[in-house]
Amino acid sequence: MKQDTTGFFQRVYEVCRKIPYGRVTSYGAIAQYLGTKSSARMVGWAMNASHGLEDVPAHRVVNRNGLLSGKHHFEGTNLMQQLLESEGVEVTDSQVQDFKVVFWDPNLEL
Numbered sequence: 001m002k003q004d005t006t007g008f009f010q011r012v013y014e015v016c017r018k019i020p021y022g023r024v025t026s027y028g029a030i031a032q033y034l035g036t037k038s039s040a041r042m043v044g045w046a047m048n049a050s051h052g053l054e055d056v057p058a059h060r061v062v063n064r065n066g067l068l069s070g071k072h073h074f075e076g077t078n079l080m081q082q083l084l085e086s087e088g089v090e091v092t093d094s095q096v097q098d099f100k101v102v103f104w105d106p107n108l109e110l
Contacts, residue, residue, distance in 0.1 A: 024089060
């Protein structure tokens with residue numbers, strides 16, 4: 001039986017839209033906020049499916065170590081990195097620098 005992910009994806013997008021400019025969060029932090037702690041991978045699937053939605057800043061969602069693990073889902077060579085850098089987030093070798101400083105935790109902020 002196929003699981004309906006539409007509702008879950010929409011909840012992920014609602015959280016993602018609240019990530020402040022110049023900040024990042026992780027797939028796991030979003031999953032934990034939604035009460036589905038072990039569904040970080042599904043959050044990643046939601047981010048991958050969001051690329052046609054202009055109001056979902058998927059570039060602000062990275063893995064738990066600050067790596068741009070979803071960068072291959074963006075058009076161009078370094079679009080995810082370029083979008084983050086345009087917001088003042090420093091990225092070196094596909095990793096967010098000062099990750100703890102720019103990390104936005106929805107569990108604490110919302």
